[in-house]
Amino acid sequence: MTILLTVLGIALFAFGLLFSIAWHELGHLSTAKLFGIRVPQYMVGFGPTIWSRVRGETEYGIKAIPAGGYIRMIGMFPPGEDGRLEARSTSPWRGMIEDARSAAFEELRPGDEDRLFYTRKPWKRVIVMFAGPFMNLVLAVAIFLGVAMTYGFATQTTEVAGVQKCVIAQSENRDNCAAGDPVSPARAAGLKAGDRITAFDGRPVKDWATLSDRIRDTIGPATLTVVRDGKEQVLHATLAKNMVARKDADGEVVPGKFVPAGYLGFAAKTEIVPLSLGASVDRMGDMIQNGVESVIAIPQKVPDLWNAAFGDGERKADSPVGVVGAARISGEVMNLDQPTTNLVAMFLMLLAGFNLSLFLFNMLPLLPLDGGHIAGALWESLRRNIAKVFRRPDPGPFDVAKLMPVAYVVAGLFIGFTLLVLVADIVNPVRIT
Incomplete structure (x- = not known):
C-alpha cells in the first residue's frame, strides 16, 4: 500500500508539473498570437516528441522529458548589422550568436516579414515574455487563496x-x-x-x-x-x-x-x-516575500547543498529542491496518516509553491530566461526614447543575440546547479517527516 500511495503521489505531481508548464507556455502562445507573431511550435517537455498535432499554423505536442517546455516564435532575434543573416564565423563566440540568429529565421516563410517577434514594439514583447511567468503566478495565487479560504491552515x-x-x-x-x-x-x-x-x-x-x-x-x-x-x-x-x-x-x-x-x-x-480574504492575501504576500528571499539566497546555499550531496552534511529543511525532490515529497505526503482533505491541501500547497518558484526563477533578468528577454526589450525601449528626446537617429532593435555567449554561460551554471540538486535529492533528500 505504501508503494502504491508513493507512486500515486509522484504521478499526481508529474501531472501538476506538466499542467504548470503547459499553463506557462499558454501565456506566451496566446499573447504571441494576439500580437500577430507566428508560432510554429508549442511543446511541453524536451527531447523526443511522443505526441503532436498540427492545428492551423502551430504544432502542439508533448515531449519525453517533463523538465520544461517552450514555444517557438519566428524572428526572436534581429538580422545582423548588414540586414541579413551573417556568414559563418570561425570565432566560437561569434558562432553562438549566428547559430541563435539562424534558428530564429529557419522557419521563415513568404509573408512572415511582418510577423517576426523582434519587429513588435518593446511593450508588446515584454507582455509576450512576461505572460508565461505571470500565468504561473496566477495559478499559485489561485491555489493558495483557494486552500486558505476553503480549507485553512x-x-x-x-x-x-x-x-x-x-x-x-x-x-x-x-x-x-x-x-x-x-x-x-x-x-x-x-x-x-x-x-x-x-x-x-x-x-x-x-x-x-x-x-x-x-x-x-x-x-x-x-x-x-x-x-x-x-x-x-x-x-x-x-x-x-x-x-x-x-x-x-x-x-x-x-x-x-x-x-x-x-x-x-x-x-x-x-x-x-479557514482564513478571511484579507488574511489570505497577507499570508500570500509573506509567501511571495519568502520566495524572493529564497531565490536571492540560492548562491549562499550551494556549499551546504554540496556537502549534503557529496559529504556528510545535513540536508536542511529550506534547502533548494528540484523536480525529483518535489516528486519524492509528494509521494511522502500521500503516505501520511492524515485525513484525505489534509493530504489534498498539502499537495495543492506544494503545487502552488512550485508555480511561485517558476514565476520568480523565470523573472531573473538573465538570458535564456524570460526575464532576460524582458530586460532586453526594456533596454531597447529606453535607448530609443532617449534617442528621440535628444533627436538622435533611431538606434533600432536591441540585438539580444549578441548576449547569447552570456546566455550559454548562465545556462551552464543553471544546468550544473540542477544536477547538484538532483544528486542531493537522490542521496540526501528533504523529508517532510
Missing part, C-alpha cells in the same frame, strides 16, 4: 491544549520541573485542558495572537473568562515574569531569541482554520 486558537505544571524559562530548553520551580499561574488559577478563553481582564479575545500579546504585556493579577463544558466562568491568575520567545514585527516567533514578558503557562490548541 494550522492555527493556534484560544482553546487550552495543556497546562504547564511550573514556571520554566523557555531559554532553558527543558520540560521537566525542578525543585524550587514555582507553580505556573495557569495551574494555580485552575485553568484546564479544553477551556476556551474568551476574554482577558474583561476584554474579549477572538484569536491567539491577541491573547498572546495581552499575556506578554501583563505581569501580576489578571482575570480569565473561559468557557468550560458549555458554561462561562471567571478565573483569577497572577501572571509571572519569565523569559519567553521573542516575536518579530509579523508576530512570528524568532528562534533562539528570548525576552522578559508576562507568563501564564499553557499550550494553545492548534486547529485548521
Whole structure:
C-alpha cells in the first residue's frame, strides 16, 4: 500500500508539473498570437516528441522529458548589422550568436516579414515574455487563496491544549520541573485542558495572537473568562515574569531569541482554520516575500547543498529542491496518516509553491530566461526614447543575440546547479517527516 500511495503521489505531481508548464507556455502562445507573431511550435517537455498535432499554423505536442517546455516564435532575434543573416564565423563566440540568429529565421516563410517577434514594439514583447511567468503566478495565487479560504491552515486558537505544571524559562530548553520551580499561574488559577478563553481582564479575545500579546504585556493579577463544558466562568491568575520567545514585527516567533514578558503557562490548541480574504492575501504576500528571499539566497546555499550531496552534511529543511525532490515529497505526503482533505491541501500547497518558484526563477533578468528577454526589450525601449528626446537617429532593435555567449554561460551554471540538486535529492533528500 505504501508503494502504491508513493507512486500515486509522484504521478499526481508529474501531472501538476506538466499542467504548470503547459499553463506557462499558454501565456506566451496566446499573447504571441494576439500580437500577430507566428508560432510554429508549442511543446511541453524536451527531447523526443511522443505526441503532436498540427492545428492551423502551430504544432502542439508533448515531449519525453517533463523538465520544461517552450514555444517557438519566428524572428526572436534581429538580422545582423548588414540586414541579413551573417556568414559563418570561425570565432566560437561569434558562432553562438549566428547559430541563435539562424534558428530564429529557419522557419521563415513568404509573408512572415511582418510577423517576426523582434519587429513588435518593446511593450508588446515584454507582455509576450512576461505572460508565461505571470500565468504561473496566477495559478499559485489561485491555489493558495483557494486552500486558505476553503480549507485553512494550522492555527493556534484560544482553546487550552495543556497546562504547564511550573514556571520554566523557555531559554532553558527543558520540560521537566525542578525543585524550587514555582507553580505556573495557569495551574494555580485552575485553568484546564479544553477551556476556551474568551476574554482577558474583561476584554474579549477572538484569536491567539491577541491573547498572546495581552499575556506578554501583563505581569501580576489578571482575570480569565473561559468557557468550560458549555458554561462561562471567571478565573483569577497572577501572571509571572519569565523569559519567553521573542516575536518579530509579523508576530512570528524568532528562534533562539528570548525576552522578559508576562507568563501564564499553557499550550494553545492548534486547529485548521479557514482564513478571511484579507488574511489570505497577507499570508500570500509573506509567501511571495519568502520566495524572493529564497531565490536571492540560492548562491549562499550551494556549499551546504554540496556537502549534503557529496559529504556528510545535513540536508536542511529550506534547502533548494528540484523536480525529483518535489516528486519524492509528494509521494511522502500521500503516505501520511492524515485525513484525505489534509493530504489534498498539502499537495495543492506544494503545487502552488512550485508555480511561485517558476514565476520568480523565470523573472531573473538573465538570458535564456524570460526575464532576460524582458530586460532586453526594456533596454531597447529606453535607448530609443532617449534617442528621440535628444533627436538622435533611431538606434533600432536591441540585438539580444549578441548576449547569447552570456546566455550559454548562465545556462551552464543553471544546468550544473540542477544536477547538484538532483544528486542531493537522490542521496540526501528533504523529508517532510
